[in-house]
Amino acid sequence: MSAxxxxxxxxxxxxxxxxxxxxxxxxxxxxxxELSGCDFxxxxxxxxxxxxxxxxxSYFRSADLRGIDFRTTKIEGISISNCKISGCYFPKEVSxxxxxxxxxxxxxxxxx
Numbered sequence: 001m002s003a004x005x006x007x008x009x010x011x012x013x014x015x016x017x018x019x020x021x022x023x024x025x026x027x028x029x030x031x032x033x034e035l036s037g038c039d040f041x042x043x044x045x046x047x048x049x050x051x052x053x054x055x056x057x058s059y060f061r062s063a064d065l066r067g068i069d070f071r072t073t074k075i076e077g078i079s080i081s082n083c084k085i086s087g088c089y090f091p092k093e094v095s096x097x098x099x100x101x102x103x104x105x106x107x108x109x110x111x112x
Contacts, residue, residue: 004039004059012038015045024049036074061106081106 006016011033014023027049037057044064050073057077065080067087075091080102090099093111101107 002037004041004057005037006039007034009033009035011035015040015043015048018044020045020047027053057108075109076111077108078102079106079108 006012011023011026011031012035014020014026015035024047035058036054038055039059040055040063041059041061042063043060045068046064046066048065048068050068050070052072054074055078056074058079060078060080060083062082063080064084065088066084069089071089071091073091075094080099081104083103085099085103091111094109095112098107098109102109
């Protein structure tokens, strides 16, 4: 694994600019992008439609993720240290202990 990347992918750049509604519209229209291994630290991503996305191995330190449904999102290997996660749904393969360890210590989330 390498350090989180800031890429020029157009969908990623929308999220970097916190244009979550525009991202959701592009996604709904069928536009795809490469979001795994990216740097999302400190971003406000509330209202993100994360269904079906591959966010694996990305960093979200101190991001606002409140209310996001990650149940069908690939999040293995992400770090959510100090994130706001109130109201989030996570894949059933991720234990509460994994989430706690990532929140408190910055460990990467592993699936059971």
